[in-house]
Amino acid sequence: MKMLSAVLHQRMRPRAWWLLPAVALLLGGIGWGVYAIYQKREQRYRHQIESSLQAVNQLQLRAASDWRARRQSEAVALSQDSLFAQAVARWRAAGSPDGEVLLRERLRILVEQQRYTAAYLVDAQGRLLLDSEGVATGGLPGPEQEALQRALAQAQPEIVELHRDPSFAFPVLGLLAPLFDGSTPLGAVWLVIDARTALFPLLETWPDHSSTTESVLVQREGDAVVTLSPLRLRSEEREPLRLPLAEGGRDPMALAAEGVRGAFYASDYRGQDVLAVASAAPDAPWLLVSKIDVAEAFTDAQRREWLMLSLFVSLGLLSLGSAVVFWQWRAWRRERALKGELERNLRWLENAQKAASVGYFLYDAGDEAFIMSRMASTIFGLPADGRMTLRQWVSMLHPDERAQTLQIHGRAMAQRTLLRTQYRIRRAGDAQERWIEVWGEYSQASDAEPLLMTGTVQDITERKQTEEQLTRYRTALEAQVRLDPLTQVANRLALDEAVTHEWSRALREGAALALLMIDVDHFKAYNDYYGHVAGDQCLQRVTVALSSVLGRAGDLLARYGGEEFAVLLPGADAPSALSVALRLEEAVRALALEHRGSECCGNVTVSMGVASLQPAQYAGGDGQARAGVDAAQALFQQADAALYTAKQTGRNRVVLYGADCMAALHPSEWAPLTPARFQ
Numbered sequence: 001m002k003m004l005s006a007v008l009h010q011r012m013r014p015r016a017w018w019l020l021p022a023v024a025l026l027l028g029g030i031g032w033g034v035y036a037i038y039q040k041r042e043q044r045y046r047h048q049i050e051s052s053l054q055a056v057n058q059l060q061l062r063a064a065s066d067w068r069a070r071r072q073s074e075a076v077a078l079s080q081d082s083l084f085a086q087a088v089a090r091w092r093a094a095g096s097p098d099g100e101v102l103l104r105e106r107l108r109i110l111v112e113q114q115r116y117t118a119a120y121l122v123d124a125q126g127r128l129l130l131d132s133e134g135v136a137t138g139g140l141p142g143p144e145q146e147a148l149q150r151a152l153a154q155a156q157p158e159i160v161e162l163h164r165d166p167s168f169a170f171p172v173l174g175l176l177a178p179l180f181d182g183s184t185p186l187g188a189v190w191l192v193i194d195a196r197t198a199l200f201p202l203l204e205t206w207p208d209h210s211s212t213t214e215s216v217l218v219q220r221e222g223d224a225v226v227t228l229s230p231l232r233l234r235s236e237e238r239e240p241l242r243l244p245l246a247e248g249g250r251d252p253m254a255l256a257a258e259g260v261r262g263a264f265y266a267s268d269y270r271g272q273d274v275l276a277v278a279s280a281a282p283d284a285p286w287l288l289v290s291k292i293d294v295a296e297a298f299t300d301a302q303r304r305e306w307l308m309l310s311l312f313v314s315l316g317l318l319s320l321g322s323a324v325v326f327w328q329w330r331a332w333r334r335e336r337a338l339k340g341e342l343e344r345n346l347r348w349l350e351n352a353q354k355a356a357s358v359g360y361f362l363y364d365a366g367d368e369a370f371i372m373s374r375m376a377s378t379i380f381g382l383p384a385d386g387r388m389t390l391r392q393w394v395s396m397l398h399p400d401e402r403a404q405t406l407q408i409h410g411r412a413m414a415q416r417t418l419l420r421t422q423y424r425i426r427r428a429g430d431a432q433e434r435w436i437e438v439w440g441e442y443s444q445a446s447d448a449e450p451l452l453m454t455g456t457v458q459d460i461t462e463r464k465q466t467e468e469q470l471t472r473y474r475t476a477l478e479a480q481v482r483l484d485p486l487t488q489v490a491n492r493l494a495l496d497e498a499v500t501h502e503w504s505r506a507l508r509e510g511a512a513l514a515l516l517m518i519d520v521d522h523f524k525a526y527n528d529y530y531g532h533v534a535g536d537q538c539l540q541r542v543t544v545a546l547s548s549v550l551g552r553a554g555d556l557l558a559r560y561g562g563e564e565f566a567v568l569l570p571g572a573d574a575p576s577a578l579s580v581a582l583r584l585e586e587a588v589r590a591l592a593l594e595h596r597g598s599e600c601c602g603n604v605t606v607s608m609g610v611a612s613l614q615p616a617q618y619a620g621g622d623g624q625a626r627a628g629v630d631a632a633q634a635l636f637q638q639a640d641a642a643l644y645t646a647k648q649t650g651r652n653r654v655v656l657y658g659a660d661c662m663a664a665l666h667p668s669e670w671a672p673l674t675p676a677r678f679q
């Protein structure tokens, strides 16, 4: 049953073929949507990063420009400090130590309070005169010397742009503030600035913590570019201060020096892809390039995007998963309910089958195998594993019915008609012969599906035996019904049926049919004289005597009622019938049964009326040949009329129906026979 149930489950399972493309379409749509959102967000984020970098760049550039402007203002103020210039002039003229102390104090203030790296007093030829410690020796380096001359000529402070000088271990910015005694040039104050300490704090300020953000101060010098960087990337190799443009390649500093402005993507001296922003200071030859590694800039964004994406995808998958789980759960619940119902039904079916001794089976024509319920297995005498091969089944069929059974099954399979058949099997195991009844129906869902037959099988052996017994009883009963219990010959019912049957046959064959009516004479007197028991015995003996005469097949002796008998002689014409009648009379006479009450003689005698007709020639009042019971009544009436005549004319005689019998008959029953009389 489990196996059967499993097969049914398998065949019941629905096939949701459309589900796969629908899910693929949905996932494709989600993927496309997510990609579009991702693209849009990436663009926006790129824009945000560029804007942020530009803002930082602008702030830092502003700070650097302000710092430069302040230095220039300070230099201008120094140049315009007439007291300081007079003190220099006095010290140069008198060389007093007090004057020197005063000047050194001023230079110390410049270094310590105004944060210059060094401050020198130089003469108009560029020789170093004093610094904050005391007398200085040596002269101005080349660029500073040139700046001094320009400053003195223009009476304006001059900046010596960013450069390296062997005298200093750091990149230097110089400022030369010219000094005049009236209109006489006295020299200048050379303010030395360590570009790192002065500018790096301005360039290192970033709003966010980052390991790759960097702002570089850039200054073009002919075919080279001078750079100043806080070198935040301390793990990297130090960037040279001076970079030939020819070697710049896609370096952001080189690109900026060549005129690229705004945000752009480049590859820096480390070979890293960077996002850079280049801006020019409005009143200086400085450019400020701010850059960040693309990898870092977008890592965050990408991380955020991925987070968003994974969140979105997770949500999508969660929803999809939930939908699938819900759908599966519903399907599972439905399947469980159906399974439960099916199992209940199958249990019920099994119980019903058990109660009715009916088994259920499924025949798979493709596998040539039966899958059977437990009851079906029991009926075929097989173990309850629920399987039987076609070969096993054929071998079980009773040899007498094997060919016919196979033919019936084959026809039902070919025509897909209902199958209902009964046949015998020799049951497996105990080899008992059993009758079974099979009801089945073939079905095939499609050409690709196997041809199946579902059906029931029932062991009907007991029913068959009962039927056979009943048939026997019925036959016996029917025989009893048509048998006279006293004489054990046919009774009137059997006679009537035989007459009707033989009449029809004679009519068909154009043959004659004769009927003899026999009555024991004065039987009442016999009973009265000898008693009823003796009367019964008398009737029995007469019967035996009459039976002994009738040997021809089809002749029938019947007890018509009381002491009256009838003999039906199919095919007998009048002479033949008379001949039989005489022999019958002779047989009774030969019994020589004593009958003291008889008025005829001292023995039992009989009177007989004989009638013979050819039904084909016999015509009724309408001139048509007749058949059936009513027509056959004519034969009875004629025989009866003849018997009546025999009784009336003295008994103990045989009378053939004829003219002298006609008075007893209706004119329409007259027969075309010649009347004759025998005594």
Ligand SMILES: Nc1nc2c(ncn2[C@@H]2O[C@H](COP(=O)(O)OP(=O)(O)OP(=O)(O)O)[C@@H](O)[C@H]2O)c(=O)[nH]1
Binding pocket: 486, 519, 520, 521, 522, 523, 524, 525, 527, 531, 532, 533, 534, 535, 536, 539, 561, 562, 563, 647, 651
């Ligand atoms: N013993 C015995 N008597 C029977 C049986 N059937 C009918 N009888 C008797 O048979 C007698 C028939 O009498 P009736 O009909 O007057 O005829 P009958 O005395 O033979 O006179 P006829 O026929 O005119 O010669 C009746 O007394 C019936 O009781 C039977 O089965 N056994």
